[in-house]
Structures are given as structure tokens and as C-alpha cells.
Amino acid sequence: MDALDRLAEPGLDLLARVDTLLAAGAPDGHRLWPLLRRMQVLPGDAVRQFLDLHPAPLATAGDAVRRLVRGYDDASAALSDPVAWSGPAAAAYDEARVALLRHLDEGPESLVGRLESTAGYADALADWVEGSRLALARALADVLGSAEAVIVHGAARSPRGDGSAGALAAAEIAARVLAVLGVAYDGAETLLRQWSPSLAETTWRERTPSAPRYDAPTRIGP
Incomplete structure (x- = not known):
């Protein structure tokens, strides 16, 4: 339980009263109007929805994705083992092996690169949720103790x-x-823009294969 959870009950009670008063309309020209047009929600509903966001599941998801990398590391290690054979078939196999290794774990566009980016994005979202919840808790503490709350x-x-x-x-x-929730959602949109290129679907990066040869035998062993 964090600060926002502890303030949720009194905060929602106050905001329910706020929503009821605002249902009759806000004062003309008030700075609330642009926020309402942008957010399309009253503060009580907005906070209630935000309470469902927690950083722990996102951090756990990032750890789970990182554990998948070990499986790709094992596959890459198997493909990296030397093969004791030579000839046209061995050369064709080697081309396919190198291409698959590149697809599995070579650079940010590889499968491992995309997994690491996905885990990083989950971590960034967890940090965003944690920071946003703290900022919202501070805002609720401020308004709960304000003269406006008494009124x-x-x-x-x-x-x-x-x-x-x-x-x-x-x-x-x-x-x-x-206003605090608007800043939080701006942060989420910024994260999505920053991470989107690294989260795109990876594609097979084909290399032009060599023409097959049939003029030499395949030899097994050193």
C-alpha cells in the first residue's frame, strides 16, 4: 500500500462531492475548462480509474520478459558450435546458421533486442506509474487540507x-x-513515442544467398 492507496478513501469522498457540484457547471472562464475538454472526465472518475494502475505488475512483466532471453541465448550457443564438415552443403548450412544467429541476437532489431526493449519499456512504465501515483497522492493531500475542501x-x-x-x-x-493527471498522461505519451521504434515487430533480415554448388563432395569430420 502506497501513499495514494492510503489517501484513496478520503480523496474519493471529497472528489465525489466535487463531481456533484460540477455537474451543475463550472464557473465561466475558469482554468478547469481546458482540462475538462482535454481529459473528458471529472476528477472523481479520473482518480478512481488511476487507482487501478500499480507499478508492481509492470516490473514483474519486465523481469519475466528478461527470463525469456536465456532461451534465445541457449539457441544461439547451439548454433555457434563448430560443425565438423565441409563442402557445398556445409557452406549453405553456414549461411543459414549465420542468418538465424543474426535474427536471434544481433542488434536492437533482433529477437533478443526486441525482448530487451520490451522489458525496458515495462520498467519505464513501472517508474512512470510509481512517480505519477506519488504526484497524485501529493495533490490529494493538498486539496484534502485546503480551504476549498471545507467550502x-x-x-x-x-x-x-x-x-x-x-x-x-x-x-x-x-x-x-x-492538472496532475494531465502531466501524468503526457509522460505516458512521451514514453510511448520514445519506445515505439524499439517495440516494432522484428522481421527476418534476409541476406542474398550464394548460388548452390554441386561440384564438390560434402566431407564429414576434420
């Missing part, structure tokens, strides 16, 4: 009170929370 609670208990004050306070709280 929102008062407006929710007294429907006949000053509606404009309640709406303004709700808009302020919503803007603070959605």
Missing part, C-alpha cells in the same frame, strides 16, 4: 448555501487534480 463539504451539506462559492471551490480542486 465543498459545506456546500454539499447545505444545498441552499452560496452555490457560486461551492462551484468555485469545486472547480479549484478539480483543476489541481486534473
Whole structure:
């Protein structure tokens, strides 16, 4: 359980009141409007959805992908073993062997390269989730202790009170929370742009094979 989990219950309670007040509309010209247009969600729903994101499963996925690399290392080692034969068939085999080794583990476009990139992306996402959850927890702690929270609670208990004050306070709280979530989603989009080239599907990088020869025998052994 992290800081966001501990603040989830009081935070969601406050944001439910905020969402209720905002359902009647936010003040004209408030800085909340661009955030609402961009996020397309009220802060209570946004935070509730974000609570389901945890770094541990992503970090575990990265470790699991890295374990797959060992299988490719074993296959590459088997293909690297010297073969005691010579002749046209041996040369053709050697060309195929080198091409397969290149496809398995040679550079970032190889299968191993793509696995390592996938694991790295999972780690980067785990770090993003952890950092974003901490930033959101700080934002919730800030709004829970704010004067606006007091006004929102008062407006929710007294429907006949000053509606404009309640709406303004709700808009302020919503803007603070959605601004933090907007930064978090910007970070996720940046990660995707950065990692996308390394996550593309790998393809077989064909080399032009030599023309087959039939003018020499194949010899087995040294």
C-alpha cells in the first residue's frame, strides 16, 4: 500500500462531492475548462480509474520478459558450435546458421533486442506509474487540507448555501487534480513515442544467398 492507496478513501469522498457540484457547471472562464475538454472526465472518475494502475505488475512483466532471453541465448550457443564438415552443403548450412544467429541476437532489431526493449519499456512504465501515483497522492493531500475542501463539504451539506462559492471551490480542486493527471498522461505519451521504434515487430533480415554448388563432395569430420 502506497501513499495514494492510503489517501484513496478520503480523496474519493471529497472528489465525489466535487463531481456533484460540477455537474451543475463550472464557473465561466475558469482554468478547469481546458482540462475538462482535454481529459473528458471529472476528477472523481479520473482518480478512481488511476487507482487501478500499480507499478508492481509492470516490473514483474519486465523481469519475466528478461527470463525469456536465456532461451534465445541457449539457441544461439547451439548454433555457434563448430560443425565438423565441409563442402557445398556445409557452406549453405553456414549461411543459414549465420542468418538465424543474426535474427536471434544481433542488434536492437533482433529477437533478443526486441525482448530487451520490451522489458525496458515495462520498467519505464513501472517508474512512470510509481512517480505519477506519488504526484497524485501529493495533490490529494493538498486539496484534502485546503480551504476549498471545507467550502465543498459545506456546500454539499447545505444545498441552499452560496452555490457560486461551492462551484468555485469545486472547480479549484478539480483543476489541481486534473492538472496532475494531465502531466501524468503526457509522460505516458512521451514514453510511448520514445519506445515505439524499439517495440516494432522484428522481421527476418534476409541476406542474398550464394548460388548452390554441386561440384564438390560434402566431407564429414576434420
